[in-house]
Amino acid sequence: MANRNIKIALIGNPNTGKTSVFNQLTGLNQQVGNYPGITVERKQGIARLPDNIKGTIIDLPGTYSLNASSMDENVVIELLLNRNDKDFPDVAVVVTDIENLKRNLLLFTQIKDLEIPTILVINMADRMEKKGISVDIPYLEKEFNTKIALVSSRKGTGIHQLKKLIVDFETLSTEPCLNASSIDPEYFGNLREKFPNQLLYKLWLVITQDVNFGKLERNELNNSSFTKSESELKRLQQKETIKRYQFINKVLRDGLKVDTSKATDFRTRLDTILTHKVFGYLIFFAILMLIFQSIFAWSSIPMDMIDEGFTWLSGYVSENMPPGKLTELIAEGIIPGIGGVVIFIPQIAFLFLFISILEESGYMSRVVFLMDHIMKRFGLSGKSVVPLISGTACAIPAIMATRNIENWRERLITILVTPFTTCSARLPVYTILISLIIPNRMVLGIFNLQGLTLMLLYLIGFGSAIISAILLNKILKVSRKTFFVAEMPSYKIPLGRNVVITVVEKTKAFVFGAGKIILAISIIIWFLGSHSPNEEYNRAEEIITQNPENRNLPEKEIKQKIASFQLEHSYIGIMGKSIEPAIEPLGYDWKIGIAIVSSFAAREVFVGTLATIYTIGNVEDEATIKERMKQEVDPDTGKKIFNFATGISLLLFYAFAMQCMSTLAITRKETNSWKWPMIQLFTMSAFAYVVSLITYQLLK
Amino acid sequence: MKTTLATLRKGQKAIITALNVDAIPLKLLEMGCLPGNPVELIQVAPFGDPIYINVNDSHVAIRTETAIEIDVEIISD
Numbered sequence: 001m002a003n004r005n006i007k008i009a010l011i012g013n014p015n016t017g018k019t020s021v022f023n024q025l026t027g028l029n030q031q032v033g034n035y036p037g038i039t040v041e042r043k044q045g046i047a048r049l050p051d052n053i054k055g056t057i058i059d060l061p062g063t064y065s066l067n068a069s070s071m072d073e074n075v076v077i078e079l080l081l082n083r084n085d086k087d088f089p090d091v092a093v094v095v096t097d098i099e100n101l102k103r104n105l106l107l108f109t110q111i112k113d114l115e116i117p118t119i120l121v122i123n124m125a126d127r128m129e130k131k132g133i134s135v136d137i138p139y140l141e142k143e144f145n146t147k148i149a150l151v152s153s154r155k156g157t158g159i160h161q162l163k164k165l166i167v168d169f170e171t172l173s174t175e176p177c178l179n180a181s182s183i184d185p186e187y188f189g190n191l192r193e194k195f196p197n198q199l200l201y202k203l204w205l206v207i208t209q210d211v212n213f214g215k216l217e218r219n220e221l222n223n224s225s226f227t228k229s230e231s232e233l234k235r236l237q238q239k240e241t242i243k244r245y246q247f248i249n250k251v252l253r254d255g256l257k258v259d260t261s262k263a264t265d266f267r268t269r270l271d272t273i274l275t276h277k278v279f280g281y282l283i284f285f286a287i288l289m290l291i292f293q294s295i296f297a298w299s300s301i302p303m304d305m306i307d308e309g310f311t312w313l314s315g316y317v318s319e320n321m322p323p324g325k326l327t328e329l330i331a332e333g334i335i336p337g338i339g340g341v342v343i344f345i346p347q348i349a350f351l352f353l354f355i356s357i358l359e360e361s362g363y364m365s366r367v368v369f370l371m372d373h374i375m376k377r378f379g380l381s382g383k384s385v386v387p388l389i390s391g392t393a394c395a396i397p398a399i400m401a402t403r404n405i406e407n408w409r410e411r412l413i414t415i416l417v418t419p420f421t422t423c424s425a426r427l428p429v430y431t432i433l434i435s436l437i438i439p440n441r442m443v444l445g446i447f448n449l450q451g452l453t454l455m456l457l458y459l460i461g462f463g464s465a466i467i468s469a470i471l472l473n474k475i476l477k478v479s480r481k482t483f484f485v486a487e488m489p490s491y492k493i494p495l496g497r498n499v500v501i502t503v504v505e506k507t508k509a510f511v512f513g514a515g516k517i518i519l520a521i522s523i524i525i526w527f528l529g530s531h532s533p534n535e536e537y538n539r540a541e542e543i544i545t546q547n548p549e550n551r552n553l554p555e556k557e558i559k560q561k562i563a564s565f566q567l568e569h570s571y572i573g574i575m576g577k578s579i580e581p582a583i584e585p586l587g588y589d590w591k592i593g594i595a596i597v598s599s600f601a602a603r604e605v606f607v608g609t610l611a612t613i614y615t616i617g618n619v620e621d622e623a624t625i626k627e628r629m630k631q632e633v634d635p636d637t638g639k640k641i642f643n644f645a646t647g648i649s650l651l652l653f654y655a656f657a658m659q660c661m662s663t664l665a666i667t668r669k670e671t672n673s674w675k676w677p678m679i680q681l682f683t684m685s686a687f688a689y690v691v692s693l694i695t696y697q698l699l700k
Numbered sequence: 701m702k703t704t705l706a707t708l709r710k711g712q713k714a715i716i717t718a719l720n721v722d723a724i725p726l727k728l729l730e731m732g733c734l735p736g737n738p739v740e741l742i743q744v745a746p747f748g749d750p751i752y753i754n755v756n757d758s759h760v761a762i763r764t765e766t767a768i769e770i771d772v773e774i775i776s777d
Contacts, residue, residue: 065730103732103758231722238721241729245737245756267759268742277746369761373747376763382750406725483725483766488752488759 005054007087008047008166011076011111012095013104014062015362015489017123020153020498021095022059025163030501042075049163058087064103066110066205067237072403080114081202091169092118093162098128098135099490101256105248106241108144109177113201117172118146119165126152132259143251145177154495176201178247183239187228204240208233267490274366284367288389291354292458299346306346310339329526337522340608341515344394347424349507351393355386356502360494368486378466379473380417381410381484388414388465391421392458395663397506399670406483409476415670416680417469419663422461422655425604429654430457432607436629437647460655521605525598528572537569572598586653586689587646587696589634596653603659645699649692657688703774705753706767708741714772715739716755723769732756739772 010025012018022030026045047055060079061072068074079085080092092111096104101122112118122135141148147165151158181188181200191203228236273279318331358364364386372382383405390398398418405411422430434450441449536543544550544562553561567573576594583593591610599606610629632641658664664677671677708714716735724733733739733755742759743752750763 064727067726067730100757102756103730106730234721234726237726238729238734241726242734245732245734271743271752275743275745275752280746365761369743369745369750369752372761372763373745373749376749382761406727483727484750484761484763485725485727485731485766486750486761487731488761490759 004052005056006049006166006169007090008055008057009079009087009089009092010057010059010095011092011107012062012121013064013097013100013107015487016062016095016097016100016104017153018062018095019059020495021093021121021123021151021159021162022057023497023501024151024153024156024159025055025057030505047163049167051167053167055163055166058089063107065107065241067208077205080111080116081205089116091166091172092116093121093166094118095121095123098122098124098133099131101135102245102248102252105144105252106244109244109247110201112144112146113176113178113180115174115176115199117169117174119162119169119172120144120146120148121162122148122150123153125150125158126155134257134259136255140251140255143177143255145173145175147172178244180204180240180243183243184236187236208237270491271366271488274363275369280366280370284370287358287363291351291389292392294350294354299350302346303343306339306343310335310342314339328530329523332530333523333526334519336608337519337526338515340522340604341511341519343428344424344604345507345511347427348393348510349503351390351424352397352503352506353499355390356499357494360492360498362489362491365486365488369488372484372486376410378469379410379413379476380469381405381407381414382486383484384410384414387418388421388462391418391423391465394423394425394510395419395421395660396510396666399663399666402670406485412671412676413469413472413476415667416472416676417465419658419660419680419684420461420465420468420656422458423603423660425602425660426457426461426654428604428607429599430454430651432610432626432629433642433647433651435626436642437644457651457655460652464656521598521602522608525572525605525609528575529567529570532566532570533574534569537566540566540569585696586692587643587649587700589641591632592641592646592650596659600659600661602661603654606654645696648699649696652695653688653692655688656684656691658684703772704768705739705741705762705770705772706751706764708739708751708772708774709777710741710744711777712774713738713740713776714774716770717773718771720769724766728760728762728766731758731760733758733760733770738775739770 010018010022022043022045025047030043030045043059045057045059047057049055058079060076063073063076066077066080068077079087079089082088094104094108094111096108108118108120120140128134135150137148137150147168149158149162149165151162153159181192181204188200188204192200195203274283314331314335317335318327321327321330355364358367367385368382370382371385375382375384384402387398387401390401395418398421399415402411402414402418405414431454434453438450438453443449443452532538540562544558544565550558550561568577572594573590575597576590579593579597580588580590583596588596595606595609598609629642630640633639634641658681664681667677667680668674703714705714705716716733716737716739718735719733721729737756739753739755741751742754745751745761748764750761751767752759752761753767754760
């Protein structure tokens with residue numbers, strides 16, 4: 001029996017502490033991936049159960065019922081309806097919250113109807129005393145026809161009992177606890193006659209999924225003689241829901257006692273302040289300021305350390321490994337490439353730290369409530385606030401965070417405009433350009449001019465997101481029903497363990513997801529920059545040293561001349577030169593052109609590419625790169641390349657252009673169409689070109 | 701004028717009498733927003749929309765465009 005493995009599906013409403021139960025059962029023994037083809041997160045973990053049995057637990061996305069209204073919820077249904085799925089569970093564990101038992105049980109009764117062994121977990125048992133709640137477990141077990149585990153994922157109690165119940169899942173009854181078909185006996189009778197071998201409730205789900213969302217196969221159901229209209233089906237669904245609640249209410253009336261005199265109105269009082277028409281907004285903006293402060297001020301220390309560390313490592317490798325192509329690849333391609341990914345970890349980790357604290361505590365829902373009316377005017381939803389804030393770290397998780405926006409039109413607009421927010425990848429570009437063109441001076445005594453410029457760029461980012469949302473709202477003709485339902489969970493002190501796991505998982509997802517692309521591009525750039533189709537490239541040393549003009553130059557400058565000659569004649573130099581006519585009106589030379597081309601797939605590559613361009617064959621630190629950029633002059637006019645006009649033009653180009661392949665890929669996945677990412681790519685980039693062109697022509 | 705969820709004042713409690721199923725998301729029904737269930741208006745967002753209700757012990761925010769589709773009978777201020 002040592003090798004026995006039980007497959008467990010963890011199911012529950014959002015905000016029931018399902019993830020905490022998952023964390024308790026599995027510890028850090030988890031894997032996060034995606035369901036094939038869609039970007040719904042797939043969390044799986046291993047639990048050690050009694051008797052040396054292994055439990056493979058799938059943490060399914062939170063869902064209110066088996067009537068799917070989002071992609072996340074659809075995953076749950078597709079798994080539970082398909083007994084041939086390799087992940088089809090031996091036992092379902094439905095997690096409920098003692099304070100919301102009535103509503104949470106709706107999902108439980110639906111799962112029970114699928115005739116899968118189902119364990120009911122009543123979570124947050126630690127709050128029972130404070131809230132004056134008592135439950136009659138044996139009575140509920142009898143009525144619901146299954147076993148119940150009373151747990152507190154916060155305190156870790158009851159988990160052992162849950163594990164024992166899981167091991168004994170074969171003794172659980174698979175009988176449904178109510179007869180849902182009585183809502184329309186004739187219709188269900190016909191169904192049973194037509195498909196005698198199918199589970200009635202399963203048929204019903206397959207039929208109704210089309211109404212709400214689904215893409216489940218309907219095969220012969222379509223042409224059956226007793227189809228009902230969408231509206232009729234929805235009425236039946238309402239009847240079904242009422243029926244389930246009648247059953248649940250009847251059971252809870254005897255099985256659950258709540259002493260209301262003990263219930264505190266802490267939530268009401270906190271709600272009054274946090275959703276107040278003045279204080280509510282003040283508190284929200286104070287929290288936003290704190291988040292930005294931490295992302296930019298606090299994370300600069302570890303970022304500088306990472307930067308210096310990788311520069312040192314790169315130098316160490318090139319000095320201590322035998323010279324040759326491999327050493328060059330490692331020192332100039334791979335190490336700076338990995339460094340370019342790792343440097344974002346502090347910012348991303350800080351952002352997710354705050355977001356998960358705000359979500360865990362229940363505060364985020366209050367922000368959604370406060371902001372909905374304002375956002376609705378822009379064609380967005382209150383729920384768009386979360387993606388727009390997350391977008392300041394990275395558009396990828398931000399776009400994924402749009403999934404809980406029920407209204408497709410609002411969700412689409414949010415997805416399309418999120419890339420305008422200033423993500424952390426733009427930050428290194430902004431930082432270096434600002435330090436080149438904006439004097440480090442104080443204005444009005446307290447504001448640093450460089451800092452103000454950076455803030456202005458953030459405002460431009462948010463502003464253009466909002467303005468494009470307004471425009472899209474006018475243009476887009478997407479006719480789908482508009483709904484907004486936001487649960488307002490009770491306030492909870494965030495669990496450190498959950499916050500840490502979220503931060504670790506999201507950061508890992510960024511490093512391995514976006515990181516792969518950045519690393520690959522770094523290597524490609526290195527290759528293109530150090531290889532050439534021309535014979536001249538290999539004779540660079542000969543050509544430069546034999547030029548009489550260079551005869552009296554010191555050795556260091558000769559080396560630099562050779563390097564830049566090689567760069568000019570490399571593949572990437574040829575590419576840069578070929579696009580020069582198109583970017584010249586914007587104030588850029590071919591070297592900047594190379595940086596723009598290479599950063600087309602990921603913005604942060606810009607600084608790395610310039611670093612590579614100015615130092616190929618010669619590893620230096622960032623300060624020196626900045627000095628080199630400062631000294632760069634136009635060979636024809638003798639004027640500085642990175643002057644004010646070019647700098648501003650470049651800043652605006654990076655503020656607007658769609659230069660992130662990962663974002664395009666995620667938009668493709670989330671909208672399930674190439675149309676939207678292509679619209680993002682072309683309109684944003686064209687807009688960036690026009691704005692930069694006008695800016696440069698006005699300023700030069 | 702018909703009394704709907706949208707006409708309630710802050711703090712008022714009511715019972716849902718009828719609703720327009722076609723205009724209400726199923727998710728809201730599943731949260732217990734059904735005829736016969738009690739509902740209380742907890743908070744109204746600035747500018748009057750959305751509203752924050754407690755229906756059948758579910759705390760949820762909905763827009764007024766949905767709230768006008770839910771008829772209620774006031775039971776206490």
